[in-house]
Amino acid sequence: MTSIATVILGAGMGTRMKSAKPKVLHEIAGRPMVSHLLGTVAELNAEKSIVVVAPSMQNVRDVVAPATIAVQEEALGTGHAVAAALPELDGFEGDVLVLYGDTPLMTLDTLQKMIDKRREDDATAVVVLGFEPDDPLEYGRLVTAEDGALSAIVEYADADTATRTIGLCNSGVMAINGKYIAELIGAVDNKNAKGEYYLTDIVEIARNKGLKAQVVIGGEEELLGVNNREQLAEAEKIAQGRWRTAAMREGATLIDPDSVFFSHDTKLGRDVVVEPNVFFGPGVTVGDNVRIKANSHIEGTTIGAGAQVGPFARLRPGADLGPNVKVGNFVELKKATLEDGAKVSHLSYIGDARVGAEANIGAGTITCNYDGYDKAKTDIGAGAFVGSNTSLVAPVKIGDGAIIGAGSTVTREVEADALMVERAEEIQKSGWAARFRKMKAKLNK
Numbered sequence: 001m002t003s004i005a006t007v008i009l010g011a012g013m014g015t016r017m018k019s020a021k022p023k024v025l026h027e028i029a030g031r032p033m034v035s036h037l038l039g040t041v042a043e044l045n046a047e048k049s050i051v052v053v054a055p056s057m058q059n060v061r062d063v064v065a066p067a068t069i070a071v072q073e074e075a076l077g078t079g080h081a082v083a084a085a086l087p088e089l090d091g092f093e094g095d096v097l098v099l100y101g102d103t104p105l106m107t108l109d110t111l112q113k114m115i116d117k118r119r120e121d122d123a124t125a126v127v128v129l130g131f132e133p134d135d136p137l138e139y140g141r142l143v144t145a146e147d148g149a150l151s152a153i154v155e156y157a158d159a160d161t162a163t164r165t166i167g168l169c170n171s172g173v174m175a176i177n178g179k180y181i182a183e184l185i186g187a188v189d190n191k192n193a194k195g196e197y198y199l200t201d202i203v204e205i206a207r208n209k210g211l212k213a214q215v216v217i218g219g220e221e222e223l224l225g226v227n228n229r230e231q232l233a234e235a236e237k238i239a240q241g242r243w244r245t246a247a248m249r250e251g252a253t254l255i256d257p258d259s260v261f262f263s264h265d266t267k268l269g270r271d272v273v274v275e276p277n278v279f280f281g282p283g284v285t286v287g288d289n290v291r292i293k294a295n296s297h298i299e300g301t302t303i304g305a306g307a308q309v310g311p312f313a314r315l316r317p318g319a320d321l322g323p324n325v326k327v328g329n330f331v332e333l334k335k336a337t338l339e340d341g342a343k344v345s346h347l348s349y350i351g352d353a354r355v356g357a358e359a360n361i362g363a364g365t366i367t368c369n370y371d372g373y374d375k376a377k378t379d380i381g382a383g384a385f386v387g388s389n390t391s392l393v394a395p396v397k398i399g400d401g402a403i404i405g406a407g408s409t410v411t412r413e414v415e416a417d418a419l420m421v422e423r424a425e426e427i428q429k430s431g432w433a434a435r436f437r438k439m440k441a442k443l444n445k
């Protein structure tokens with residue numbers, strides 16, 4: 001069995017993105033483009049996984065660790081970028097898959113087809129992944145011979161009018177025979193319209209050496225190259241479509257799929273119902289039979305089976321909802337554990353807290369967890385009842401089964417099963433309102 005090495009090119013700054021951030025770190029479904037690719041190639045069990053970066057891209061190195069890094073000193077073209085990875089491939093004779101960091105939606109299936117095609121014939125030096133987009137834009141064009149083999153790749157900038165009418169385009173992905181990669185890349189020059197070392201030139205170089213080049217055709221969607229923000233949005237749309245379909249296939253109901261946004265790692269159980277306009281940030285796991293009502297924003301959260309969330313709930317990192325918990329409208333949770341069956345039904349902020357099983361938190365309850373310097377914890381016991389509009393000034397503890405009267409500001413520990421009320425005495429003056437109105441009416445005559 002021949003082994004595989006992968007080389008992901010990410011050293012271009014991506015000037016068309018107009019961004020301070022390297023292009024391959026722009027995110028799709030909450031994950032950098034380059035990480036999507038690394039996730040896909042991981043399934044190939046490659047012997048080596050190399051990412052080519054520019055010297056300044058410490059942030060890309062951090063994101064792709066522990067992949068092997070090759071540094072391309074100057075961005076002189078895609079051929080020059082692969083050359084930067086060659087020292088890492090010294091002595092490697094398997095198949096080298098070259099991927100562009102700005103083509104993040106590649107599927108494993110397609111990569112496997114390319115490897116299979118490369119292995120059909122040892123004289124096949126290069127297999128290029130082509131596609132036929134509706135609009136071929138400025139993609140490089142694939143020139144094929146009568147037998148379907150690949151003759152050359154012509155970059156848009158170098159193509160004459162006739163070549164530009166070719167609909168078959170270069171996706172950028174290649175499978176290269178490791179035995180020949182060094183000599184092919186070594187022969188690439190920069191005599192072209194852009195003055196760059198084009199990786200695409202290795203097709204003609206291989207053919208001139210009597211070696212073969214072939215094409216595998218992939219789908220337009222998976223091969224979208226992201227060069228600007230519009231294409232980034234297009235890639236996001238495609239990725240979201242994939243996640244929505246996967247969620248429904250796994251047994252979740254999405255009432256309006258197009259209005260639900262997933263992260264790459266969102267996990268939904270069976271018989272989950274997601275109402276319209278729900279956004280899942282990274283790190284969300286949802287148990288079976290959960291209903292997430294409209295307009296909720298959820299990230300870094302675990303939701304237990306049978307829970308109900310929203311509408312208009314905001315669940316922030318560290319929210320951990322046990323089974324059958326209820327979180328209602330305009331409730332914000334952060335670093336808060338809600339144990340089995342606890343309820344926070346309306347208009348509350350619960351942060352740095354534990355809410356015990358079956359406790360009921362009244363409307364407008366706020367955990368005052370921050371004094372401007374430090375965060376402190378609130379601990380609410382099982383079965384406690386916190387009346388509406390209560391301020392819980394942390395650190396503070398409410399015992400199991402305690403009842404807090406509405407409108408209280410709680411600063412000291414409340415014992416189990418106690419009643420705690422903090423409230424000014426009520427005053428009532430009979431007839432006062434009527435006398436007041438009479439007096440005002442006279443004065444304003």
Ligand code: UD1
Pocket residue numbers: 009010011012013014023024052072074075076077078079080081100101102103138139140141153155169170171172197198199200224225226227
């Ligand atoms: C490239 C192809 C084109 C293809 C298109 C598909 C070449 C010469 N052209 O054009 O045929 O249709 O992709 O999307 O290959 N990079 C480096 N170092 C460099 C230059 C680029 O690492 O010196 C990296 C970039 O970070 C990027 C990838 O290579 O991830 C592609 O570069 P880009 O400039 O986007 O090439 P395209 O013009 O899109």
Ligand code: MG
Pocket residue numbers: 102225226227
């Ligand atoms: Mg590109």
